[in-house]
Amino acid sequence: MREDYDVIIIGAGITGLISAYELTKRGKSVAVFEKTDYIGGAIRPFKEDGMWLEGFYHHLFKGDSVIFELAKELDAEITWHTSKIAFHYLPDDIYNFSSPADLFRFRKLSMRERIKLGKFLAGVYWPVNADRLASISAKDWIISKVGGLPYRVFFEPMLNAKFGEYLEEIGADWFLGRLKMRSSRTWRGERLGYFKGGFGSFTERLREKIEESGGRVFLGSEVSNIITESGHAIGVSLNKGRKFYSRYVLSTVPPEVLLKLADFTGEYRDKIRKLEYQGTICVLLATRSKVTDYYWINMMNKTLRFSALIEHTNFQNPSQYGRHIIYLASYPGKDSALWNLSDNELLKEYLKSFKESFPRFSDDLVEWAKVFRSDAAGLVYRIGIRQNLPDIQTPIRNLFIGGMLNAYPKRSIDTCARIAARCAEKMAL
Ligand SMILES: Cc1cc2nc3c(=O)[nH]c(=O)nc-3n(C[C@H](O)[C@H](O)[C@H](O)COP(=O)(O)OP(=O)(O)OC[C@H]3O[C@@H](n4cnc5c(N)ncnc54)[C@H](O)[C@@H]3O)c2cc1C
Structure with a gap:
């Protein structure tokens, strides 16, 4: 028998779950298909001795307003802590970097360089030439601002840690966005x-609410194809062979997977192909x-x-x-x-x-x-990526895409929640 839904969502990460929650709240029938046997995607929640932990470390940031609203709605409590941060250099040499004042105790640089670095970090909110930043690397921009040694000692190891072999290709505009996001610390940290109870308690709460409103979350259900008819998405096939139909389809999967599921052509296909996780x-x-x-x-x-x-x-x-x-x-x-x-x-x-x-x-x-x-931990934020990010609406009618692949500059759960809310709004029509 043919199964029909208003919306089919591919992936039960935070984007898929929040979109499903928003849609079922509006009375839509929703099915979420997830290839793994757990919900939460990149958070990778799991239980150990009855307590939720994350396979990949997670915390929330002060500006995560969409998640705060949602947490309130779902009765999920958030606790706040001042975090202490440090830099470690071999052998066993640790520098506290919890507050802006710690920069002035950073003996790896001369006092003149520390002041220059301090001015640069304090100036991240000043107006910049956005076009110029969009076309140069973070490395070249930082060196032009603070010089080679502060770059090598302070910034390069962090960029290397995050991007490894792509280090020299990372865009300056993304880097500035990141600095702004992480510069909201007080003198204490x-x-x-x-x-409270872990990110798994939040994703489980979302699942409960989706299912209470009639939504379905299918685990172990890998989507192998998005079915189209006359340029419209009309459903999905699972790799087990079953087909499900819907008015809208939302994909939250990585770019590489998306290209296998949907038959994009021309410029749009090239855009997705350029994105790399x-x-x-x-x-x-x-x-x-x-x-x-x-x-x-x-x-x-x-x-x-x-x-x-x-x-x-x-x-x-x-x-x-x-x-x-x-x-x-x-x-x-x-x-x-x-x-x-x-x-x-x-x-x-x-x-x-x-x-x-x-x-x-x-x-x-x-x-x-x-x-x-x-292998899907977020985009490599290459020079010029902002202009290349795909919109949530695709050239295939009624097919939307959202999540880490269009989250910028923060690939955070709050950015994904914003994208999920925008997708849900379009598909609730
Ligand atoms: C190491 C690490 C640490 C992080 N720390 C933080 C943090 O501290 N704070 C923060 O805000 N954010 C953090 N993030 C980012 C945050 O986890 C992500 O932005 C968010 O979870 C992405 O959610 P998503 O739903 O868009 O994608 P995903 O979570 O990747 O969900 C996509 C889902 O699609 C499924 N899927 C893939 N292919 C198919 C298919 N063919 N059929 C069906 N299902 C499929 C996948 O299994 C997955 O469950 C971190 C990420 C990582 C990797």
Whole structure:
């Protein structure tokens, strides 16, 4: 028998779930198809000893107003904490960077360079020539503002950690947007939010609300094709062979996958083809003791296997987990040797780097370890990408696309929530 819905959504990440919630709230019949056996996509929520954790570290930012509204509506509590941030240089050399004042204690640069850097960071809200920034790399722009050494010591390791082999191709306008977003810290540090009970409690609340209003969320259901008729999207086929029909289709999948599902042509196809997602690896450790007092440490030496150490339990109370929770995170290229290691080999490599950076740490402090990797961790924000981002409305009528692939400059859950709300508004008509 033919199954018909008002809207079919491909992917049960935050964009798919929020769009489904908004649509079912307006009385629309919705089906969400998710290829994995969990909801939450790039958050990768999972339960350990009855507590939600994220496979990939997550927090909320002060300006995440759409998520705050939604949390209120869903009765999901957000707790706020001042986060301590640091830079780590080998061997075991840590600089606190929690507040703007810490810059002036950064002995790796001369006082003259620190002042120059301070002025640059304080000036991110000043007017800029947007056209010029859209056409140059972050590297060239930063060097023109602060000079080569501050770039190499301060910015390059961070860009390298986030973008690896793409480091020199990252656009200056994206970088400025990022700086603005992260410059809202007070003299005590940046306030970051977290869902009480974990991000999994929020995504589960969304699922409950969708299902209460008659929506369906199908797990283990990979979409293999978007069915079209006379230039209109009319449904999807699953790789198990079943077909489902709808008035609208929303895709929230990565660009590479989207190109396989939909028959785009010409300029639009080229636009999607130019978008590239990067991969990420997070090793999650449960330990018997804490390693530092910081929430987030940028690991500044390129020789290390991971580029950020995130002590979740310096942000959330460790007593709720009965242990300390630590992420070792990196964004290696998908062709790199690291990406192709097995989970066991990866774990060994990461622990080796961990002990090299923190000689006080030893393997017997680890209670358990899990390796999470995703080849869809967000766009590589190349020079000029802003002009190339695809609109939510595609040339195939009634087919919309949204999520990380058009989130700019922040690939955050709040940006995805905004995009989801815009898609839902169009499809509720
Ligand atoms: C390491 C890391 C840390 C992050 N930290 C933060 C943070 O601290 N704060 C913040 O705000 N944001 C953070 N983000 C970003 C945030 O997680 C994403 O912006 C957001 O989750 C993206 O949601 P999405 O629904 O657009 O995409 P996704 O979550 O990628 O969802 C897409 C879904 O589509 C499914 N899918 C793919 N192909 C198919 C198919 N053929 N058929 C059916 N389903 C399919 C996928 O399995 C996936 O579930 C982080 C991201 C990463 C990777």
